[in-house]
Amino acid sequence: MTLDVPPDQKAQVCAVMTHGMQARIPHNRALGLEVIDYAASEVWMRLPYDAKLVGNPATGVLHGGAISSLMDAACGFATMIALGGPSPIATLDLRIDYLKPAIPGGDVIAHAHCFKITRHVCFVRGTAYVHDANDPIASVAATFARKARKPKKDGSP
Amino acid sequence: MTATLSPAALEGLLQRAREARDPSLLVAAIPYAQFLGLEIELEGDGVRGRLRYDESLIGDATIPALHGGTIAALLESTAILDVLWREEDEIVLPRTITFTIDYLRSGRPVDTLCRASIVRQGKRVVVVSVSAFQEADESRPIATAVVHLLVARDTSDAD
Numbered sequence: 001m002t003l004d005v006p007p008d009q010k011a012q013v014c015a016v017m018t019h020g021m022q023a024r025i026p027h028n029r030a031l032g033l034e035v036i037d038y039a040a041s042e043v044w045m046r047l048p049y050d051a052k053l054v055g056n057p058a059t060g061v062l063h064g065g066a067i068s069s070l071m072d073a074a075c076g077f078a079t080m081i082a083l084g085g086p087s088p089i090a091t092l093d094l095r096i097d098y099l100k101p102a103i104p105g106g107d108v109i110a111h112a113h114c115f116k117i118t119r120h121v122c123f124v125r126g127t128a129y130v131h132d133a134n135d136p137i138a139s140v141a142a143t144f145a146r147k148a149r150k151p152k153k154d155g156s157p
Numbered sequence: 158m159t160a161t162l163s164p165a166a167l168e169g170l171l172q173r174a175r176e177a178r179d180p181s182l183l184v185a186a187i188p189y190a191q192f193l194g195l196e197i198e199l200e201g202d203g204v205r206g207r208l209r210y211d212e213s214l215i216g217d218a219t220i221p222a223l224h225g226g227t228i229a230a231l232l233e234s235t236a237i238l239d240v241l242w243r244e245e246d247e248i249v250l251p252r253t254i255t256f257t258i259d260y261l262r263s264g265r266p267v268d269t270l271c272r273a274s275i276v277r278q279g280k281r282v283v284v285v286s287v288s289a290f291q292e293a294d295e296s297r298p299i300a301t302a303v304v305h306l307l308v309a310r311d312t313s314d315a316d
Contacts, residue, residue, distance in 0.1 A: 027224035030192075030213040054188045056250065058163055063189035064233050064253050069226020072216075091225045095257040 003038065003081070014038065021077065024086070028073050031066065041082035041115070045074040047108040060104030064096075067108065067128060067138055071096055074110035075124040075142040082114035082122065088147040089122065097139045106130035108137070120146055168248040171241065180204045180242055184234075193230055197238050204242050206235030206271035208289075215266065223264030228289055228300045231271050232258060236285040236304040239273035244308070251283065251306035258302040267291050269299065281309040 005013055014035045022029040031053070037044040047053075047062075047070040055063025072094055080087050102108055111133065112126035122144040127136040174182040180197045184190035194209035208214070208223075208231040216224025233256050240251045269289050276284040283306045288298045 024218060025224065026213050026215040026218065027227060028216075052188050052192045057186060057188065058166070063187065063230070064256065065189060065193060065226065065230020068229035068233065068256065068258075069224060072225040072229065090263065091260045093257070093259045094225065094229065095255065096253075097255050098253050101252075 003040075010037070017077075020086075021073075025073070027069060031069055031073075033070065033073055035077065036109070038081055041078060042111065042113045043074055043078045043081055045070065045077065045110045045112070047110070049105055049107050059101070061101045062108065064098065067098075067102070068094070068096060070108060070110045071112070071126065071128060071138070071140045072142070074112040075114075075126055075140060076144065078112035078114040078124055078126070079117075079122045079144050082117055083146070089144040090147055092121070092143040092145050094140065094142040098137070099139065100135075100137050102128075102137050103130040109133070110140075112140070122146065164248070167250055171244075171248055175242075180238060183238055183241070189230075190234065193227060195231060195234055197235070200272070202243060203239045203273060204235065206231050206238070206273075208269040208271070210266055210268050212266075217263075220263055221266050223266070223269065223299075225258075225260060225300075228260070228264050228269065229256070229258050229302070231269055232256075232287040232289055232300060232302040233304060235271040236273050236287045236302070237306065240275065240283050240285060240306055240308065243275070247308075247310055249308050249310050251308050254282065254305040254307050256302060256304050258300055260300050262297065262299045264289075264299050265291055276303070281307060283308055 017035040032048045034046045036046050053062050053066040110128045114124045116123040124142045126140045128138040129136045184197050196207040198205045214227045215221050237251045271289045273287045276286050285304045287302045289300045290298045
């Protein structure tokens, strides 16, 4: 899949990415995660607000677990974009700083950027926000291990 | 959404759960815990978390392995509920400040258990270490995490 498309076709590419991701990753489908934008080694992913994901019924604020899943998914997706497509990776570690509670009723957007790739490890950082990218609710740092692909029998890459 | 959880309601709920020695009453009030299949059991003076396996928790269908986010949710929730269960004077719903998880092994498609241990209990901040394991094999955790929780009653610094 080429990512270098005219701006008017980007929405279609995002729809294809969302479809593929939800087909491969059942929990991302259960959460309703969507790819809404991307760049060379970055992704923007949306967690639609849903009452079933609420952690505190008094406030309607989403549970931190749903934010963790969104962040893990977005960081992994940014890594795959940086690696040039679906790749076998495993999360090594993930740190989330909660800066403020999510705004009840609002979708949460995660922005993740895979800023460094080495032979064995990929480094990612990102933020989550509701309405304003400059006023994030959480920040994240994660590392992923690149897992070796099993060689194909015919020797092709 | 009809349920409410004001400070007074939280205190009442915790009191009922303690009297019944049944911390699962606490997660019954949390919609996300129901969505995830998160269960909380009494263990010693604290609680133990259980993530009931379901296909919707899978993050990598080819292995298959649990989604890292679901393991994170189990660890964070167990830390919060263990601290809440042990609170004595003031009852405050702990709020996560930082959450740092190390993934050690892939989560197999079975139930996952989680145990918390309080590293430092402060007046405002509690540091909790949590560990997730499967099939009762605590010597081979699939993930460990450190959680910093805010337990200050004052919510004026909420944002």
